[in-house]
Amino acid sequence: MRFALASASLLRHGPRTLLAVLGVAVSAALLLDMVMLSTGLGVSFRALLTRQGFDLRIAPRGTLPFDTEATVDRASEVARQLRGHPAVIAVSPVLGASVHVPRADGSIAATALGVDQAVQGDYELLEGVDVAHDGAIVVNDAFLAATGARLGDTLELATGYDPQLRAVVGSRRLVVTGRARFIYLSADQRAVALRLPVLQAMGGAQRTDRVNLFMVRLAEGADADAVQRWVGQRIPRVTAISTASAIEQVDARLSYFRQLSVILGSVSLIVGFLLVTTLVTVSVNERIGEIAVMRAIGVSRAHIVHQILLESLAISLAGAALGLGLGLVTARWLNAILVTFPGLPEAIDFFVFKPRAAWTALGLLAAVGIAAGIYPSWRGASLPIARTLREEAVG
Amino acid sequence: MSAIPVRPAAAAVAPRPGEPLLIASRLRREYRLGAETVHAVRDVSLTIGSGEYVAIVGPSGCGKSTLLHLLGAIDRPDGGSLAIGGRDIARLGDAEATAFRLHQVGFVFQRFYLVPTLTARENVELPMAEAGRRGADRARRARELLDYVGLLGRERHRPAQLSGGEQQRVAIARALANDPALLLADEPTGELDLRTGAEVVALFRRLNEDGTTIVVVTHDEELARAASRVLHMRDGVIVHDAPADREAR
Numbered sequence: 001m002r003f004a005l006a007s008a009s010l011l012r013h014g015p016r017t018l019l020a021v022l023g024v025a026v027s028a029a030l031l032l033d034m035v036m037l038s039t040g041l042g043v044s045f046r047a048l049l050t051r052q053g054f055d056l057r058i059a060p061r062g063t064l065p066f067d068t069e070a071t072v073d074r075a076s077e078v079a080r081q082l083r084g085h086p087a088v089i090a091v092s093p094v095l096g097a098s099v100h101v102p103r104a105d106g107s108i109a110a111t112a113l114g115v116d117q118a119v120q121g122d123y124e125l126l127e128g129v130d131v132a133h134d135g136a137i138v139v140n141d142a143f144l145a146a147t148g149a150r151l152g153d154t155l156e157l158a159t160g161y162d163p164q165l166r167a168v169v170g171s172r173r174l175v176v177t178g179r180a181r182f183i184y185l186s187a188d189q190r191a192v193a194l195r196l197p198v199l200q201a202m203g204g205a206q207r208t209d210r211v212n213l214f215m216v217r218l219a220e221g222a223d224a225d226a227v228q229r230w231v232g233q234r235i236p237r238v239t240a241i242s243t244a245s246a247i248e249q250v251d252a253r254l255s256y257f258r259q260l261s262v263i264l265g266s267v268s269l270i271v272g273f274l275l276v277t278t279l280v281t282v283s284v285n286e287r288i289g290e291i292a293v294m295r296a297i298g299v300s301r302a303h304i305v306h307q308i309l310l311e312s313l314a315i316s317l318a319g320a321a322l323g324l325g326l327g328l329v330t331a332r333w334l335n336a337i338l339v340t341f342p343g344l345p346e347a348i349d350f351f352v353f354k355p356r357a358a359w360t361a362l363g364l365l366a367a368v369g370i371a372a373g374i375y376p377s378w379r380g381a382s383l384p385i386a387r388t389l390r391e392e393a394v395g
Numbered sequence: 396m397s398a399i400p401v402r403p404a405a406a407a408v409a410p411r412p413g414e415p416l417l418i419a420s421r422l423r424r425e426y427r428l429g430a431e432t433v434h435a436v437r438d439v440s441l442t443i444g445s446g447e448y449v450a451i452v453g454p455s456g457c458g459k460s461t462l463l464h465l466l467g468a469i470d471r472p473d474g475g476s477l478a479i480g481g482r483d484i485a486r487l488g489d490a491e492a493t494a495f496r497l498h499q500v501g502f503v504f505q506r507f508y509l510v511p512t513l514t515a516r517e518n519v520e521l522p523m524a525e526a527g528r529r530g531a532d533r534a535r536r537a538r539e540l541l542d543y544v545g546l547l548g549r550e551r552h553r554p555a556q557l558s559g560g561e562q563q564r565v566a567i568a569r570a571l572a573n574d575p576a577l578l579l580a581d582e583p584t585g586e587l588d589l590r591t592g593a594e595v596v597a598l599f600r601r602l603n604e605d606g607t608t609i610v611v612v613t614h615d616e617e618l619a620r621a622a623s624r625v626l627h628m629r630d631g632v633i634v635h636d637a638p639a640d641r642e643a644r
Contacts, residue, residue, distance in 0.1 A: 005510065293504060294510075295493070300490070387426075
């Protein structure tokens with residue numbers, strides 16, 4: 001009977017209830033989006049850093065990978081030392097550089113990665129073959145679009161341009177053998193990968209036996225922190241960062257995103273709370289005589305409280321159900337906009353849906369629904385029956 | 396129409412043999428109206444026996460409705476005592492007073508106050524549901540009561556689909572739902588035209604003939620004449636208490 005009375009009260013003013021549900025739905029959608037945003041980047045970065053199975057990243061001392069142009073010299077010696085550790089099963093050196101494809105009207109710039117193709121973790125080959133020889137490159141779609149090249153074409157690539165001589169330097173003729181997706185680069189960033197010794201040689205003496213980064217894969221069950229400490233002691237000119245600590249650093253850098261999400265999520269909850277409280281209070285005020293009569297004929301205060309809380313909860317949950325769908329749609333739309341931010345790795349998402357996010361949003365809205373019903377239910381249950389009936393009779 | 400259906404377990408409140416159903420002694424109720432204190436009921440004493448039909452009449456604002464609210468335990472007196480069926484009503488807490496009203500008192504109001512979104516039958520079922528009666532049992536009794544008030548064919552109608560007289564008859568059926576010891580009515584014909592008002596008067600008379608104790612507050616002379624006893628109130632005091640002029644009925 002309580003459920004029937006609660007639903008009947010809501011249906012009595014159907015359009016008004018619908019508007020309130022829509023209002024809560026907007027609030028719920030924003031809340032879900034904020035919950036997804038607060039964890040999305042962290043989850044996304046975690047997936048990015050762990051997807052290739054590397055446990056340590058080793059960069060020039062005091063730097064983060066590719067945070068500066070600093071390089072590690074005598075890289076082959078470092079690689080040999082690293083491979084000497086019993087827990088290390090693979091070492092992938094990476095050198096980054098800018099390259100140019102000379103054209104009659106100038107040149108097309110791109111990012112080049114010198115890699116050991118046997119263990120590299122920077123790109124996923126989509127088509128063709130990997131850099132199987134010194135004359136091969138694999139490129140991404142943005143590079144192909146900018147240069148108009150196709151697989152099998154031979155291109156001239158240079159590592160620099162001398163404005164005084166008006167000539168490119170470190171030039172090589174290389175064959176496009178594969179099309180790839182570069183995991184850590186943005187989709188619109190033109191990129192090529194070639195063998196590490198080739199890129200080092202193209203850079204001249206400045207890049208001889210130098211790399212920007214080593215990615216290290218450890219045996220299963222190995223203690224990454226212990227290897228990290230070992231690297232710090234044995235090779236003091238580098239900094240080793242474990243994936244776990246990299247994730248921690250990313251999380252720390254993303255804390256302002258979480259704060260923003262918490263603030264906006266809280267605002268959406270407060271708006272939802274006020275909306276439901278206002279609507280249910282108005283509804284109770286309209287039924288004040290009816291409630292007084294119910295109390296007069298023996299309906300308990302608990303019944304009145306339950307009925308009004310049910311109304312409040314029903315609005316919140318209906319809004320939440322609608323809002324979760326709306327939130328997923330808007331999150332997808334917003335994500336599509338945000339991932340086009342220049343320089344952002346292609347694999348990064350701002351909004352990542354996890355069932356836990358939906359449950360969190362639903363739980364919070366249910367709590368808000370109950371909280372929003374407290375004042376109107378207290379008002380309804382504490383009506384002075386005789387006075388209300390007297391005033392209703394006069395009114 | 397059948398005789399009033401009575402629930403077997405009814406009449407949990409029953410006066411001792413020879414004692415009146417209701418004994419009020421020096422009942423007093425005051426309330427503030429701005430800076431002024433209104434003495435709505437002043438030292439009212441009365442007794443009402445089981446099966447009596449009492450009408451309370453008097454000018455507006457004389458304290459009739461306040462007295463009725465006190466008798467029905469929806470308001471608490473500021474002084475005096477009130478016993479119904481030997482039970483002290485004046486000192487009941489809210490939960491006890493609510494349970495007392497649910498099981499022992501039936502209320503009928505001037506404005507009917509049916510729940511507009513429930514059908515006639517569901518409105519009658521409401522006090523029974525609150526009393527914890529099972530669905531099939533209360534539906535059966537609701538149909539019996541609607542039959543008693545002449546509305547069996549209208550049980551699925553909502554209040555908006557019923558006339559004023561029909562709504563008041565549903566409200567009377569609702570008041571009888573839990574077999575109250577006492578039926579209290581506050582201007583039950585106040586919103587009705589002459590014809591439908593007369594129907595309600597006849598229904599009250601029949602209810603009383605079938606054994607229901609009734610106290611009705613009214614301006615309606617016809618309704619008052621139907622009573623066995625009429626109390627005249629003025630300025631919060633019962634100024635005249637006499638049997639109704641039965642010859643005039």
